[in-house]
Amino acid sequence: xxxxxLSVHGLNAGYGDFQALFGIDLxxxxxxxxxxVGANGAGxxxxxxxxxxxxxxxxxxxxxxxxxxxxxxxxxMLRLGLALVPEGRRLFRSxxxxxxxxxxxxxxxxxxxxxxxxxDLFPALREKRHSPSQSLSGGQxxxxxIGRALVANxxxxxxxxxxxxxxxxxxxxxxxALPAILQSGISAIVVEQDIERVRRMxxxxxxxxxxxxxxxxxxxxxxxxxxTHAYFGG
Amino acid sequence: MAYVxxxxxxxxxxxxxxxxxxxxxxxxxxxRLVNIAHxxxxxxxxxxxxxxxxxxxxxxxxxxILVVPLMAGIGYAIQRGLLxxxxxxxxxxxxxxTFGLAVVIQxxxxxxxSTDTRRLAAGPIExxxxxxxxxxxxxxxxxxxxxxxVLILGLELLFYRxxxxxxxxxxxxxxxxxxxxxxxxxxxxxxxxxxxFAVIAIAGVFLAARSNFDPFSGPARLIFGxxxxxxxxxxxxxxxVLGVAQALGAQISPQFQILAGHLVFFLILxxxxxxxxxxxx
Numbered sequence: 001x002x003x004x005x006l007s008v009h010g011l012n013a014g015y016g017d018f019q020a021l022f023g024i025d026l027x028x029x030x031x032x033x034x035x036x037v038g039a040n041g042a043g044x045x046x047x048x049x050x051x052x053x054x055x056x057x058x059x060x061x062x063x064x065x066x067x068x069x070x071x072x073x074x075x076x077m078l079r080l081g082l083a084l085v086p087e088g089r090r091l092f093r094s095x096x097x098x099x100x101x102x103x104x105x106x107x108x109x110x111x112x113x114x115x116x117x118x119x120d121l122f123p124a125l126r127e128k129r130h131s132p133s134q135s136l137s138g139g140q141x142x143x144x145x146i147g148r149a150l151v152a153n154x155x156x157x158x159x160x161x162x163x164x165x166x167x168x169x170x171x172x173x174x175x176x177a178l179p180a181i182l183q184s185g186i187s188a189i190v191v192e193q194d195i196e197r198v199r200r201m202x203x204x205x206x207x208x209x210x211x212x213x214x215x216x217x218x219x220x221x222x223x224x225x226x227x228t229h230a231y232f233g234g
Numbered sequence: 235m236a237y238v239x240x241x242x243x244x245x246x247x248x249x250x251x252x253x254x255x256x257x258x259x260x261x262x263x264x265x266r267l268v269n270i271a272h273x274x275x276x277x278x279x280x281x282x283x284x285x286x287x288x289x290x291x292x293x294x295x296x297x298x299i300l301v302v303p304l305m306a307g308i309g310y311a312i313q314r315g316l317l318x319x320x321x322x323x324x325x326x327x328x329x330x331x332t333f334g335l336a337v338v339i340q341x342x343x344x345x346x347x348s349t350d351t352r353r354l355a356a357g358p359i360e361x362x363x364x365x366x367x368x369x370x371x372x373x374x375x376x377x378x379x380x381x382x383x384v385l386i387l388g389l390e391l392l393f394y395r396x397x398x399x400x401x402x403x404x405x406x407x408x409x410x411x412x413x414x415x416x417x418x419x420x421x422x423x424x425x426x427x428x429x430x431f432a433v434i435a436i437a438g439v440f441l442a443a444r445s446n447f448d449p450f451s452g453p454a455r456l457i458f459g460x461x462x463x464x465x466x467x468x469x470x471x472x473x474x475v476l477g478v479a480q481a482l483g484a485q486i487s488p489q490f491q492i493l494a495g496h497l498v499f500f501l502i503l504x505x506x507x508x509x510x511x512x513x514x515x
Binding site: 052054073074075076077078079083084086090092093094095099102103104106107108148152 | 397400401403404406407408410411412413414415416417418419
């Protein structure tokens with residue numbers, strides 16, 4: 001296996017005096033998909049925030065493309081090639097759909113993904129390009145959120161609970177875009193509550209419980225029962 | 235006809251008030267920071283113009299070529315070096331720190347310039363007027379109003395038509411996500427303050443050309459901002475309402491001028507506690 005594009009070593013992180021993550025290790029191989037599962041409060045979103053520098057972490061705790069990035073500020077991450085699709089979408093409400101995308105394009109790297117190509121991937125967004133982002137349906141907002149990561153031409157995208165609050169049929173639509181994204185050479189970590197879906201999609205699985213890695217390895221190695229057991233602890 | 239005249243003069247006076255308030259409104263809109271020292275920074279701008287005028291012999295309005303960039307630089311430095319550290323979920327720390335800044339500025343100016351009242355001589359434009367039928371309108375108030383409108387128009391364009399404005403709005407909406415999108419929010423906040431200080435510089439020169447000022451003239455200029463916090467056109471509307479109320483009050487009795495302004499201010503806050511043009515949400 002080639003060197004991982006993104007790896008985390010002995011990461012501790014938290015909010016003030018509250019420690020949420022304890023010695024997390026994980027490695028994302030280039031071009032692969034890593035599924036991150038765990039109950040609410042297990043530390044998945046916290047891990048994303050720590051990787052991106054939105055929470056303090058050690059200099060050597062996060063390595064990206066062979067370089068330690070733990071000392072860098074969050075605003076440097078998109079330019080490096082590390083993008084986030086946040087939980088709850090968090091579109092900028094006073095920006096139009098197109099402006100949301102333009103902002104990310106400006107902050108990211110140059111490459112094949114453009115605002116127009118995002119409209120090709122999600123045609124529903126093209127006619128809404130000048131609409132306020134909050135006027136869109138939940139599924140369309142999620143498409144903007146994913147598009148916002150793509151136009152930055154990242155090497156890694158962190159997807160946080162893409163399906164949260166969406167109807168099952170819409171979730172399928174959103175995930176249908178994932179193969180095309182991976183084929184364009186992007187690696188990804190996906191946080192998802194639907195364990196069966198994660199096991200099908202992901203090359204590697206990592207399960208967190210109360211801030212610790214309790215299960216990690218190739219998805220094919222685990223049965224659903226093993227994952228469920230690790231998920232709930234005990 | 236006296237009342238028509240009062241309304242026209244009041245509207246034009248509102249232009250000056252809008253100039254005072256625009257920088258304050260801009261900062262509140264971008265980063266929810268209430269700058270208690272805003273009025274004192276206007277007076278600081280006036281003194282800076284005084285120094286430039288005395289040193290170079292420039293006309294007060296021409297001195298803006300130097301005063302605007304100088305004040306913008308001061309604004310950037312204060313935000314980056316001091317006020318950025320006070321920003322957070324709590325509105326109180328920036329209020330306390332800017333209150334402290336107000337005290338520092340007032341006493342600093344007192345030490346440097348004494349309590350003597352000053353004025354910048356703007357020349358013939360101070361008294362020149364334009365006759366519109368029975369009403370005559372001063373060129374200086376007219377110019378003040380025009381500058382306020384042009385400034386607000388320019389700021390609106392900057393906010394809604396440029397990449398910088400996009401970054402301002404994104405930072406206001408969700409600073410954490412803006413950072414994840416590659417926006418350096420500390421720089422954006424400092425740029426917003428620099429912009430506010432550029433407007434403050436213009437307000438300071440118009441203040442100095444139209445009335446006397448001393449180191450303690452600042453706090454009285456603060457009140458004008460609250461007509462439309464966070465909305466630029468609301469700021470102009472608030473200024474005009476206040477100006478007209480004062481002018482009409484003065485028609486009733488000279489003592490009524492200030493009182494009428496305060497009454498309208500109170501009424502607006504009672505009826506529309508979030509200002510004339512509150513933001514959505």
